[in-house]
Amino acid sequence: MVAAIATIPKTQKAQITSKFGLETELTEIPVPEPKDDELLVHLLYSGVCHSDVTVMKNNPPIPTPLSLPNVAGHEGAGIVVKIGKEVTGFEEGERVGVAVAKWGTFQEYITVSALHAHKIPDGVDLAKAAPTQCAGLTVYRALKETNTRPGQFVAINGAAGGLGSFGLQLAKAMGLRAIAIDFGQAKQDHCLRQGAEFFIDAQNQNVVEEMLKVTNGCGPHGVINVAPAAKPLEDALLYVRKTGTIVIVGLPTDGKFSVDTNLMVFKGITIKGTLLGSREDMAEVLQFLARGLIDIPIEIMGLSELPDAFKRLDNCQVKGRIVLDTSK
Amino acid sequence: MVSDTITIPKTQKAQLTCKFGLETELTEIPVPEPKDDELLLHLLYSGVCHSDVSIMKNAIPMPMPLTLPFAAGHEGAGIVVKIGKEVTGFKEGDRVGVTVVNRSCQTCEYCKRTGAEAFCDTPTHLTTGKWGTFQEYITVSALYAHKIPDGVDLAKAAPTQCAGWTIYRALKETNTRPGQFVAINGAGGGLGSFGLQFAKAMGLRAIAIDFGQAKHDHCLRQGAEFFIDAQTQNVVEEMLKVTNGCGPHGVINVAPSAKPLEDALLYVRKTGTIVIIGLPDDAKFTLDTNLMVFKGVTIKGNLLGSREDLDEVLQFMARGLIDIPIEIMGLSELPNAIKRLDNCQVNGRIVLDTSK
Numbered sequence: 067m068v069a070a071i072a073t074i075p076k077t078q079k080a081q082i083t084s085k086f087g088l089e090t091e092l093t094e095i096p097v098p099e100p101k102d103d104e105l106l107v108h109l110l111y112s113g114v115c116h117s118d119v120t121v122m123k124n125n126p127p128i129p130t131p132l133s134l135p136n137v138a139g140h141e142g143a144g145i146v147v148k149i150g151k152e153v154t155g156f157e158e159g160e161r162v163g164v165a166v167a168k169w170g171t172f173q174e175y176i177t178v179s180a181l182h183a184h185k186i187p188d189g190v191d192l193a194k195a196a197p198t199q200c201a202g203l204t205v206y207r208a209l210k211e212t213n214t215r216p217g218q219f220v221a222i223n224g225a226a227g228g229l230g231s232f233g234l235q236l237a238k239a240m241g242l243r244a245i246a247i248d249f250g251q252a253k254q255d256h257c258l259r260q261g262a263e264f265f266i267d268a269q270n271q272n273v274v275e276e277m278l279k280v281t282n283g284c285g286p287h288g289v290i291n292v293a294p295a296a297k298p299l300e301d302a303l304l305y306v307r308k309t310g311t312i313v314i315v316g317l318p319t320d321g322k323f324s325v326d327t328n329l330m331v332f333k334g335i336t337i338k339g340t341l342l343g344s345r346e347d348m349a350e351v352l353q354f355l356a357r358g359l360i361d362i363p364i365e366i367m368g369l370s371e372l373p374d375a376f377k378r379l380d381n382c383q384v385k386g387r388i389v390l391d392t393s394k
Numbered sequence: 395m396v397s398d399t400i401t402i403p404k405t406q407k408a409q410l411t412c413k414f415g416l417e418t419e420l421t422e423i424p425v426p427e428p429k430d431d432e433l434l435l436h437l438l439y440s441g442v443c444h445s446d447v448s449i450m451k452n453a454i455p456m457p458m459p460l461t462l463p464f465a466a467g468h469e470g471a472g473i474v475v476k477i478g479k480e481v482t483g484f485k486e487g488d489r490v491g492v493t494v495v496n497r498s499c500q501t502c503e504y505c506k507r508t509g510a511e512a513f514c515d516t517p518t519h520l521t522t523g524k525w526g527t528f529q530e531y532i533t534v535s536a537l538y539a540h541k542i543p544d545g546v547d548l549a550k551a552a553p554t555q556c557a558g559w560t561i562y563r564a565l566k567e568t569n570t571r572p573g574q575f576v577a578i579n580g581a582g583g584g585l586g587s588f589g590l591q592f593a594k595a596m597g598l599r600a601i602a603i604d605f606g607q608a609k610h611d612h613c614l615r616q617g618a619e620f621f622i623d624a625q626t627q628n629v630v631e632e633m634l635k636v637t638n639g640c641g642p643h644g645v646i647n648v649a650p651s652a653k654p655l656e657d658a659l660l661y662v663r664k665t666g667t668i669v670i671i672g673l674p675d676d677a678k679f680t681l682d683t684n685l686m687v688f689k690g691v692t693i694k695g696n697l698l699g700s701r702e703d704l705d706e707v708l709q710f711m712a713r714g715l716i717d718i719p720i721e722i723m724g725l726s727e728l729p730n731a732i733k734r735l736d737n738c739q740v741n742g743r744i745v746l747d748t749s750k
Contacts, residue, residue, distance in 0.1 A: 126684050296683045308504065308513045314683045321684035327652045327670045328677040330695025332457050334513050337693045339686030 080173030106148035112171035113141030113197035142171030143196040187356035205233040207343030212288030216241025219286035224293025226253035234260035277305040368394030408529035434476035440527035441469030441553035458522040470527035471552040497535040512698040543712035563699030568644030572597025575642035580649025582609035584743040590616035652679040724750030
């Protein structure tokens with residue numbers, strides 16, 4: 067449905083990061099002009115990702131750190147309000163998702179190259195579309211990269227968070243048997259609701275023993291590490307099935323872990339790092355969403371409440387995804 | 395060519411390891427009887443592999459248990475001299491090769507999956523499950539006796555049975571395409587030399603890493619496009635220099651050490667693949683997950699290959715595209731061969747003539 071021609075304000079609200087750390091300032095800034103090959107999008111919703119915490123603290127340092135001052139956030143969904151001269155294929159009022167951009171999604175208006183604006187299918191709730199732009203995309207691509215087939219086991223370490231919750235639902239849609247690893251009773255209940263076949267509590271169980279037990283002694287064919295920690299990968303090397311694949315997605319502060327190459331050779335293990343996904347992957351995730359096969363729990367907070375959202379993420383207290391309503 | 399009726403002796407010579415370490419005893423032992431689904435081979439040649447050194451020292455944890463005494467060695471080539479009742483498709487006098495895998499169960503998920511039989515749950519592997527190729531006669535399940543094409547020199551066929559096979563599969567596992575760069579760490583040895591020649595036959599641009607001038611000359615002769623001397627050069631800097639600043643698309647670690655893998659993570663191209671096949675005594679290295687994520691790197695360990703891979707290796711040999719330098723020594727000279735391997739002093743492959 068095409069909206070009436072939108073009135074574009076001159077200024078907007080944005081959560082600005084001026085120094086590395088979790089503090090932001092809600093500031094009035096100009097609304098940008100799109101270049102000829104770009105769109106201007108009125109962002110209605112932005113997901114909040116644990117890697118926003120990483121980027122804002124610059125810990126661990128990323129290849130292209132945030133140049134300060136800046137706006138973080140990289141999971142947005144909104145409406146096209148202005149179209150650059152050279153852009154074809156878009157109309158004002160179209161609903162699109164935006165992923166990683168130069169200035170992020172913790173603001174109300176953003177410009178994005180038309181190539182990287184992903185059309186949201188009709189019927190899909192925009193607030194639920196926002197987290198697909200990073201969390202959904204990344205874990206979907208990771209699942210593909212495990213090279214697992216329907217009927218096989220995939221273990222997800224850190225299964226209760228944003229990526230983990232998408233991972234459990236996508237695994238189910240892909241016919242995979244998901245084993246969730248996380249901490250505590252609340253996360254267990256959450257993971258089983260998201261579609262996990264088994265839950266292993268890393269706080270009070272021996273993960274390697276339990277994992278072998280629930281997979282007939284052979285281990286899961288695939289493992290995805292979404293948690294912001296590297297040590298669990300040492301366990302993964304012990305429990306993954308021979309010829310299995312471990313996919314690393316999470317970005318911990320301390321990314322180092324120890325690998326025994328003889329173990330890797332005798333078990334024929336593959337370990338791979340993966341970042342985001344392709345535009346084709348993005349279209350596929352949105353299709354799963356449109357068909358109702360994916361519906362992760364979101365918690366809506368206001369853009370002005372971002373500091374609170376960060377604190378909870380930093381303490382791993384979030385199940386599912388926090389999504390900011392930029393108008394509040 | 396079928397030989398005249400073959401005489402099989404009652405006893406044979408074998409180099410036995412009676413205690414862990416580099417010493418062996420040349421001993422007279424019985425010639426075994428093949429089971430109904432096996433062949434008895436007169437082994438004429440056996441390659442000597444660096445992992446024999448590790449096995450003899452008991453320095454690496456093996457998939458199956460190792461018990462003394464044993465005969466090491468797992469790269470053999472010889473003649474069929476006796477055929478089990480149930481075996482079809484072989485004649486006395488057939489020239490065959492034997493590898494580490496002497497038997498697999500054919501019923502586990504790995505045996506059922508194309509290309510994964512090296513990971514069989516209950517295999518018979520040479521040295522752990524059965525005495526290896528440092529002897530004159532050996533039995534083998536007919537499935538794992540690999541016919542050597544006519545015209546291929548048996549002495550040169552022997553090292554294909556582990557070295558050639560393993561590195562060929564590793565090259566496939568790098569997922570590189572003709573025209574792309576593949577770096578081989580430890581390129582001067584047995585697997586490395588095969589690797590350089592296969593890379594060339596597969597249209598890949600090989601960059602050899604090893605130590606010193608002699609290995610430099612050897613590697614360039616084997617087909618390496620570039621050589622990096624890990625003793626005197628900064629490997630990461632040089633590697634980026636020769637690959638237009640982007641790094642090689644694939645890396646294979648053949649050398650029996652793990653630390654070079656930390657360099658490999660720094661120089662491999664984004665979305666590149668590192669394949670680990672070397673079996674070092676000290677196998678630990680540190681991985682940085684963030685580097686792996688931001689570069690999209692794949693690291694995989696691989697063991698041996700499939701029977702189809704071995705057929706392909708032997709075909710390359712039959713067509714003359716693979717011809718690694720071998721040095722023939724007598725079975726009785728094994729201790730000397732082992733010592734030189736332990737000190738990384740071998741270019742190409744040492745092959746034992748079991749009659750000497």
